[in-house]
Amino acid sequence: MTTISGASRLLDPRLQKLVTRGLVLVAAVVIVLFPLSPSASAQNTVILALVLAIGASGLNIITGYTGYLSLSQGAFVGVGAYVGAILATRFPDVQPMLWAPIAGVVAALIAMLLGLVTYRSRGPAFVIITVAFLFLVQFVAIEWVPITNGTAGLTLPLSDWPDAWGNWPFHLALVLLLALSLTLTWWIRRTKFGMGLIAIREDEGKAGTVGVNAPVYKLLAFGASALFVGMAGSVYGYYLSFVDPIGMFSIITSALIVLAVILGGRGTLFGPVLGAFIIQPVNNFANDTFGGGNARLVIFGGLLVLLVILLPKGILPTAAALLEKARTKGTVGLSGARLNPLDRLLAPADVRPPAPTGRTLLDVRGLHKSFGGNHAVNDCSFTVPEGSITALIGPNGSGKTTVFNLISGTMTPDRGEILLNGERIERLSPWSRAHRGIGRTFQITRLFREMTVLENVVAPLREFSVRQLGLGAVSGSEAARAEELLEFVGMSAYRDAPAGALSYGQQKLVELAQVLMLDPKLILLDEPAGGINPTLIERMGDLIRALNAQGTTFLLVEHNMPFVVGLCDPIRVLARGAVIAQGTPEQIQKDPLVLDAYLGDDYLLEAPSQSANIPVVERNPA
Amino acid sequence: MVSLVQTLILGLLVGALYALMASGLTLIFGVMRVINLAHGAFAILAAYLTFTLWRNLGLDPILSIPVVMAVMFAIGWLVYVLVIRHVRGAHVSMTVLATFGIALVLEGVMGFIWGNTSTAVRTSYTDASLSLGPLYVPQAMLITAAIAALVIGGLYLLLNYTWTGRAIRAASTNEGGALLVGVSVATVAALTFAIGVATLGAGGAMLSTIYPFLPGTHYQWIARLLAIVVLGGLGSLPGAILGALVIGVGEIAATNYLGAAWPVAVPFLVIIIVLITRPQGILGTRLREDAVA
């Protein structure tokens, strides 16, 4: 065994945990008690840093978790400050601090408006919109003179508490808001809601197919990102005792907030706070030492550029990665381990498929889909009986994946209908279909790479309810169910591995577990046997059979004919966008249309896998 | 009626300047998918260079254009190699932040070198106009329009009739394919960025004769330029021209018919409305990453 050297003792997780817990406690105490400091200018710095930290912590929710970069976070500080100031001047007898909650709610509502914009724009377009949004809010503040007093700004009364209290009320209010903001961020990360947000960041399209109602999630995230920021803004305005459109809506503030998030490490809990407490003193220092203006611009601009090039992940994640590297030096990761055979057979030989109920689960009628001049799906119609394992086969380019996309909601058809249990679903969003019981895997697996395997499986949302969103992701009933599913597919050993580190075959199994989380009635599998080794193919077959025995209907797209024949009963053959033949495997093999389009005249069905009872068919002479 | 025609004249002329300045931005985006938030700052830099040449050497801005363009080309290449190159393939947020950082640095540096008071170049044509009956055509703007046509025309010829231009277009549509056919994509990227910044050499030079400027003016410009390329379609040169003319006329008309405060809002309203209703702009193609699944 390895001897425990001094260095590795330092890296011992338990010791680290203890030490860092202690440090965080000290830090918290220092920050809370800061107004005891004799230095008034340091107090001022800390107050400004707290505002920045709250802004950054809020931004973390939409940029860190959800992956939408916003250059308008500063606008919500300004909105909060204005709401506070407007109410304070209208109702001079009320303590201005009491307006903070209202300011927060208004900021959250306006942020949700911005969130609505994301329905139509992502990526670079969204960033540009946030810049335009910021300036537009500034414009409204300047022009709406009756409410905001325009460029003259609004002055608030000076604080009316005893001199001895000094800055304590401001300080404590902001500390409270920061604590609330951090708690919210921490809580979100631990819930299904948070998993969904990260899923949206990783792969918004895929997130939709696992029931993550992206628009609603994003709306909530935007609201959450601005709630405490607006409150902090109102306190900040009172502290300055003056709000004006130019100062409150400066793009530099937004840039500083983004800088804080990125410097500290986006998506981490304390990263934005750390970033803010580094940047604010640097800001002050630049102001004082070099005399404002230009020096500040060069320093922050340069910092931004250097950060993006050298430390894009931020301080905390980079440091964590270094520590992790040091600790795991010489150890072997999980991914190379062989997939063990399952301890128990999933589907004993006597598992029978359920008796057919005779009902049609999925009914596809007259589907059409074109891309430009290419008619990928051209009047495609077929049914999937309830309780069956149906296969959809056909040559490449026949439109199979497009049909899947149309069924799962990733695309909408030009014409035609899709009925699930008699209900028309062709115009529904992907998540609505997921909530109605359609699950789907992808030919090229789409897992949320930065999340762990367990988190990937917890992210799907069975049905939309606020209660569901709040369920814990790392512990509790959802996590327990996810673990069960992981064990079912045989991937429980990889529970904490990042999904991106898995091999293709392992990812396919995890994707299946994800889909099962939805409790689906119908599972669409896009080439489940493609690109994996024979042992795994067998396991796939077993899993499918076991699930089918419990009542799940399957629709497969496959090229592996033995696999199909051994597993599926009704087979639909797709060619050039339309179904050309349907029937049992025996019927399909003999159908001349099918042979011509796909199987080929000299097709020979080889011996199927052992756990099914399908007779071997002779060679069909040409 | 006269007022309407005068508005159109002023709007189209100012639009020509905008088109000149936006052409580089849309080119850079089209090829590299980089939103160059520093574009406005580069323009102001070119204006300052022109001003220095004019003040110290007495060189007329029009004559200094080749010099300024060459200098801006070199600066563009340098900035590409030092910064942009590293973030080119990264997530959009990284490129946005990197170029924003460059803009801040440029603003600060310009402030150090040239100070923060308003500057303008004054020549024989900056304050004079041609009269056409009741209408007037400011001379500086007319000259600018002519230069804009020249430079944009040259850019168009470059992109469509030279090997370099074809390489640029190839790299923009299919980088992998371009690599396979022997196009050095890295060099093409640097070239494109440098050309995009070089066009600002002409734009900034003429800007110095029309508008007073100081380092902080670049925010206004980048907002306007973004609105233009968004309206015209990110990556489309004809789109940028169209968008520029529309916004030019829009701003002047807004002052006349709505009030002097409104032109400020025009770029922002355009950006938001276009990106929500028709994200690909008038003439652009829909980006895959922008499409809602």
Next chain:
Amino acid sequence: MRKITALRAIVGIAAIALAASGCTADGPANSDTVTIGASLPLTGEFSQGGLDTQRGYETWVEMTNEAGGLLGKPVKIIVKDDATTQDTAVSNYNNLIAKDKVDLLLGSQSSLLNIPASAVAEKNKMLFVCPSCASPDMFSRGFSYIFFSQQAVASDQAKVFAQWIANLPPDQRPKTAAYPALDDPFAGPAVDGAEKILSAAGIRTVYKDQYPTTTKNFDSVVNAMKDAGAEMVVQGAQFEDGVNMIRAMNRAGDKPSIVYQSSSPTYGQQYLDGVGAQSAEGVFSSASYNSIAKTADNAEFVKRYEQKFGTTPPEDAADGFAAAQVLAAAVNAAGSYDDQAKLADWLRANTVETVLGPLSWNSDGSPKGDFLVGQWQGGVSQVVLPTDVATTDKVLRWQGGVI
């Protein structure tokens, strides 16, 4: 989970570092010199005015130290740059008071910056003599430490001019007027005040609008004014926008007979260079200052300023000098500066002689007095109103011709 512990460690360390920096008290006060602190826009949109004001302050410090200092002690002034940003101005004053422990304060330049800055002074119970606080908003807050060291607030800036125009015989009076103004707490009220008087006299308002600070292209504004057919233009300007308006008017061939601009024409040579001598000819402005007026210490001030900076002092420099004179008068009268409420009370009860003339105040700190009206004539800035202190008896139209 280990990631998180590592992160927390680093957070802890950073916070401790910050805490350490906060444990030391701010620098000790030096009692051998009198330190004055001020924040000024040395960079950014109002930098021209900021720089001029700084020069005014510095000239005063130099001259005062040569004459023996303030209360027998040498004077030092600390000027910080707020980059025409209100937050920074607030920060600067907070730092000046708490960190640099200045004994006295002087104001920043422009109402925009002084509105929040004065609140800091008020909170800290320090006298705030302000060289450019013309916005009426400044004095409606019930503050007791603020004093504006010019003759009148913005709404009265153009009063003397407007009254004179209103009293012209009908055939010489313009019939229509345009009122473009910068969206600014000073420029806006200045023009509003003028419009009230002029429209009451029957001069029709054909154009009135506010343009944002960032406006650089005035062609469209001029287009609109020209369309409306204004015979007189009264512009609320700061500096650049005034220059650009004139240039745009030339380009458009717009030639109203009377042009008034607040503030901008008082920038002396800068203004002349900006618009050209021919376009400056006949432009009216309200001035708090004139370099040839025989006011307290003016001759020495002008001489020293020309020596140091090579040009006649522009208005902002004189305003700065005057603010320092007001501050010094209060301090000298009270004999100390520990209780600044006493200084404030003294100012309310007394008149101070400055390079701008005699200044005195209402209880809210707004000044009682009237501005001079100046006009550029032949490249020289002359005082034309009130007629009893005028330096010339000609009054011109814009770009030449007697009214």
